[in-house]
Amino acid sequence: MIKYIFLDVDGVLTDGAIIYGEHCGEIKNFNVRDGLGIKLAIRLGYEIFVLTGRNSNVTKQRCKELGITNVFQGLDNKVKIYEEIKRKYNFSDNEAAYIGDDINDISLLKKVGFSATVNDAPDYVKDVVDFIVPVDGGKGAVRVFIEEIIKRNGQWEKVLSFY
Template sequence: MILNYEHSLLEKASQIKLLICDVDGVLSDGKVYFGNEQEELKNFNIKDGLGIKLMQKNGITVAIITGRQSNIVERRAKELGIEKVYQGRSDKRATYQEIIEDMGLQKEQVAHIGDDLPDLPLMKRSGLGICVNDGYYFVKQHADWVTPSNGGSGAVRDVADLLLTAQGKLPNIQAEYLQ
């Protein structure tokens, strides 16, 4: 599927140097499974993982801010080389500000992808606010862009394709795989 992006969206996406992701409902499908032995299970999409790796390889930092605390998230972030992982953050706004100040970025250089009300303040503070396709309707109404895919089903890969297209890098990345 080839997406046709609006010019104004591509303009915003061309400036992004940092993508901040929520976890439940974005990197996972939002379902949390609890086992009898206190274990917690989530699923993650491999396409999202490759999208994250491609962004990192091409100068876009990926960070995680989530309100929940989970060893699974720590493990997945480590597998993907995501160094900026902030869990158990009830005040996501303070963490957001900490990250962009630490990195010396302006809000226009930041994208945030979320799915529900706690993500809305970060989406509105960012240069590019993104909601997953199956996100809460009110959040979708206030997003700059809604991904074609659902959370945990390739939505972060959709974002990677958007950002890398806007920054003129996706065709070369794809061409490498044809060789």
């Protein structure tokens, strides 16, 4: 049973575009459906972790809004931090899921119990995952990923009872 959910940011929680404004700094586009999916997972007791290669105040702000306290930015090696987290929380790979979209995600995608990527990921990423989300990054892909985990864990009826 999946209990620990790991998320990439750029290309997964966003469409991968990064806009720099002269007076407003960095701008990223997050999808509200992903936010609700994350909040549902937290409400059900899942631990959510964000792992990203970039450092971004915008990402930090979005995670704070969603209640994600485990945010790791500026990572060169996502497997290394994953292994540290795994030791700290004492879980097995089979209890973890990860969604990523690029070459720097492949090692972790191969390690976790349930791996996924977005519809617009390169084929070499799609070739190593368990599940290809049928939407592009930034278009609600994380929501679909989380709903798939919830359904596989037999908790969908519980989610429906919330509303």
